[in-house]
Amino acid sequence: MDISSLKVGQRARVVHLHASQPAEQRLMALGLMPGVIVRLARVAPLGDPIAIEFRGQCVSMRKREAGVVEVEPLG
Amino acid sequence: MAKAPSRAPLVALIGNPNAGKSTLFNALTGLRQRIGNYPGVTVERKSGWMTLPDGERVEVLDLPGLYSLAASSPDERIVIDTLCGRIGAERIPDAVVCVVDCTNLLRNLFLASQVAELGIPMMLVLNQADVARKRGVEIDTGRFSERLGGIPVVPASAWHGEGIASLKGALAGVLEKRTPMRRILWNEGVAEALRILREGLMREKDGGAAAVPDAMLQRMIFDATPDPGGGWLDGPAQAHTGRRRLVLAARERIRHAGLNPFAAEAVLHYERMGAVIEGIVVERAKEGGHTFSQRLDEVLLSRILGTAILLVAMAGMFASVFWLAEIPKGWLETLFAGIGAGIEPWMEEMPALRSLVIEGVIGGVGAFMSFLPQILILFFFITLLENTGYMARAAFLMDRLFSWCGLNGKCFVPMLSGYACAVPSVLATRTIEDPRARVITIFLIPFMSCSARLPVYTLMTTAFVVPQAGAFKGAMVMVGMYLVGLVVAIPVAWVLTRVVLRIRVRSFVLELPRYQIPRARDVLWRMWQAGAEFVKRAGTIIFAITVIVWALLYFPHTTETAVTTRKVFIEELSGSTGKTPGQIEAALAEESATARQDGATEAGPLTKALEHRVSAAHIEDSYLGRFGKAVQPVFAPAGFDWKITVGVLASFPAREVIVSTLGITYSLGAEAGADSDALHAAMAKSTWKSGPRAGAPIFTIPVVMGIMVFFALCSQCGATLAVIAKEAGWRWAAASFVCMTTLAWLAAVACYQAGRLLGCA
Ligand SMILES: Nc1nc2c(ncn2[C@@H]2O[C@H](COP(=O)(O)OP(=O)(O)O)[C@@H](O)[C@H]2O)c(=O)[nH]1
Ligand SMILES: [Mg+2]
Numbered sequence: 001m002d003i004s005s006l007k008v009g010q011r012a013r014v015v016h017l018h019a020s021q022p023a024e025q026r027l028m029a030l031g032l033m034p035g036v037i038v039r040l041a042r043v044a045p046l047g048d049p050i051a052i053e054f055r056g057q058c059v060s061m062r063k064r065e066a067g068v069v070e071v072e073p074l075g
Numbered sequence: 076m077a078k079a080p081s082r083a084p085l086v087a088l089i090g091n092p093n094a095g096k097s098t099l100f101n102a103l104t105g106l107r108q109r110i111g112n113y114p115g116v117t118v119e120r121k122s123g124w125m126t127l128p129d130g131e132r133v134e135v136l137d138l139p140g141l142y143s144l145a146a147s148s149p150d151e152r153i154v155i156d157t158l159c160g161r162i163g164a165e166r167i168p169d170a171v172v173c174v175v176d177c178t179n180l181l182r183n184l185f186l187a188s189q190v191a192e193l194g195i196p197m198m199l200v201l202n203q204a205d206v207a208r209k210r211g212v213e214i215d216t217g218r219f220s221e222r223l224g225g226i227p228v229v230p231a232s233a234w235h236g237e238g239i240a241s242l243k244g245a246l247a248g249v250l251e252k253r254t255p256m257r258r259i260l261w262n263e264g265v266a267e268a269l270r271i272l273r274e275g276l277m278r279e280k281d282g283g284a285a286a287v288p289d290a291m292l293q294r295m296i297f298d299a300t301p302d303p304g305g306g307w308l309d310g311p312a313q314a315h316t317g318r319r320r321l322v323l324a325a326r327e328r329i330r331h332a333g334l335n336p337f338a339a340e341a342v343l344h345y346e347r348m349g350a351v352i353e354g355i356v357v358e359r360a361k362e363g364g365h366t367f368s369q370r371l372d373e374v375l376l377s378r379i380l381g382t383a384i385l386l387v388a389m390a391g392m393f394a395s396v397f398w399l400a401e402i403p404k405g406w407l408e409t410l411f412a413g414i415g416a417g418i419e420p421w422m423e424e425m426p427a428l429r430s431l432v433i434e435g436v437i438g439g440v441g442a443f444m445s446f447l448p449q450i451l452i453l454f455f456f457i458t459l460l461e462n463t464g465y466m467a468r469a470a471f472l473m474d475r476l477f478s479w480c481g482l483n484g485k486c487f488v489p490m491l492s493g494y495a496c497a498v499p500s501v502l503a504t505r506t507i508e509d510p511r512a513r514v515i516t517i518f519l520i521p522f523m524s525c526s527a528r529l530p531v532y533t534l535m536t537t538a539f540v541v542p543q544a545g546a547f548k549g550a551m552v553m554v555g556m557y558l559v560g561l562v563v564a565i566p567v568a569w570v571l572t573r574v575v576l577r578i579r580v581r582s583f584v585l586e587l588p589r590y591q592i593p594r595a596r597d598v599l600w601r602m603w604q605a606g607a608e609f610v611k612r613a614g615t616i617i618f619a620i621t622v623i624v625w626a627l628l629y630f631p632h633t634t635e636t637a638v639t640t641r642k643v644f645i646e647e648l649s650g651s652t653g654k655t656p657g658q659i660e661a662a663l664a665e666e667s668a669t670a671r672q673d674g675a676t677e678a679g680p681l682t683k684a685l686e687h688r689v690s691a692a693h694i695e696d697s698y699l700g701r702f703g704k705a706v707q708p709v710f711a712p713a714g715f716d717w718k719i720t721v722g723v724l725a726s727f728p729a730r731e732v733i734v735s736t737l738g739i740t741y742s743l744g745a746e747a748g749a750d751s752d753a754l755h756a757a758m759a760k761s762t763w764k765s766g767p768r769a770g771a772p773i774f775t776i777p778v779v780m781g782i783m784v785f786f787a788l789c790s791q792c793g794a795t796l797a798v799i800a801k802e803a804g805w806r807w808a809a810a811s812f813v814c815m816t817t818l819a820w821l822a823a824v825a826c827y828q829a830g831r832l833l834g835c836a
Binding site: 017019020021022023024025026027028029030031033034041042044045046047048049051055056057058059060061062064065 | 142143145147178179181182185186298299300335337338341342345368369372376378379381382467470471472474475476478484582583584585586587
């Protein structure tokens, strides 16, 4: 499943990030890569974008971009 | 690369956004800085001077903040181009100071590890040490430095001026010893790939005349968009296919080693830096537990309360730019009027010079000075929003409204302030990092109905709509005018994104930084810079436009016109009152005699009426007046007569001028305001003198609506065009002018013709 389908507040581990576009490389530059633990912090009032916490930072991204990040929910 | 002894060393500051580069830059250079643009792109380029402990002067370059050297846009590419000495100073910096936010160490070190690949002498600044200390984070800088090959690693807090002295000392050492940071040890796959590309390029370049730096080779291999603007390498275009094949071969080699070539760089650098900081960073803070920022976000980003707070904050900002700025603007106007009145008596004898100085020069200086209060107030709020960390939250909340057309949430604040004034708003687009979103926003801002349009709406609505259709419809028309620009801007945005710039989906990744209390010093400094830059860069253009239009409206200003008008005036008056011309002459003479006797500043009623008639005749005979008459046929399909046409033309430098221009052409003088009953009456009475509609009133409802729509859409602001040209280039300014003016004309024609078809005319 991808990050945006997590429940708000749910944590997950990144299992795969399909990098082939600059946008995905940008996420990787921020440290979003396989093995990293993420948490869906919140969804914007209008449904998009979403805010994700990982490696001690909070990053906003659009659902489309989050779609390339495959995660495996924890607990 | 030997250092030229005659040249001061060049040092580049590089780091993630929000690492504190600008704060550090200010701390290092003080007030000695220069702001410019990188050639060809709109990114701000700041450079300044600092002095090392030994007295050596060093030039410092503040590079744009980025998370990675990967370049997916020309704006990002300038960083690596600057570091390779290709643009900017046209020489390779002598040293790089990598500014690292030590509260997010690993992510910041990824960039540092990439920069190390350039082989430039380097040092690390562990900034925001104060925050790290509060969180109980301790870093063993000695071992850190050792693991990076002996480069200095200096903890600092740019904000508190802490560590600046040791930074300077360390920098002197770097410039002397020229130690680069230890590079990553690539695994075999990547090392092989680099070798394939390097050797391939050397073969092509006749035995390796110029070796391509490794950092460049890496960009070619690793970047998903390795060709963001023009070729990566100099040379003939036919060589590009060959190079592309080499790059593909190199990537294949990495795949062969079991790695995704587009992911390998980040994964390997993160792994490497993770190992470097292993055991030298001690974090005593308890894991889990929400930070202050997280708790604040629970409120500020919540669906209802968060949105409500955003709307209140934005309303406050808007009201300040819209109304609060009027107060200092009023002071400035009084000041300039005072200066004008003060020097006027000396130029009594020379009317042309008087008009030039009062209306041209003082008017011109006043024209751009009057934007200053709005610029300062808007930048006050923007700096506050950015430095508290709330700007990113506002963008998060609003992004969905903009994402459909290549824009993003960061465009919200500049667009909103466009409803007050386009000039500060265009300057405020600097806060939008994405260059294409910035350009689209700049293009759309002038469509927002700014405060200078209000007098036109007021004049037309109170003079014609309210008397004919009632107060309620008048109010609806006013509201409608505020929406016209927005309604037109939406398809314009769509065309611009999809057709002109061909943007598909843009990504919008934005860090939500921790909240922070801003420093007054930073806010004042940013306000000062924005204001000073505006006066320096746009001031001359705005001044020049005002003077030129003054001249076009003033000259030729012949005495013959004055004499003829006087004669016609007296004849008309004697016709309507039955007095002889001699009696009227006598009355005029008497008025001027009493005025002189009493030392009165006000002329008598008869004299004033005559003066207004003469001004009207001069404007009709002026170059712009003649031009207006000549091009009136262009505006005929919108039902404009020559007076409206001249008013429209005279308003191109500043749209609010229409009111005073109509005042003059209707022989009421320039001081007739938008709510002047005399002006309303004169306009209502005016009829077509000739042509098919002779005798019919000029200002019918369709014409009035056409005029308002025209002013809502037309590009009638020299100052806006000047700042667009400065921020996005003259081509965008020209495009904005042509697009808006054409749309305005079409809309005015559509209004009039539709009105006629519906039988309102
Ligand atoms: N606490 C603390 N805040 C800092 C420090 N340096 C910068 N900041 C703040 O961090 C934010 C980003 O700083 P700025 O210089 O604009 O970062 P840049 O994007 O790298 O230019 C601003 O709000 C600064 O006031 C520091 O040493 N300590
Ligand atoms: Mg900065």
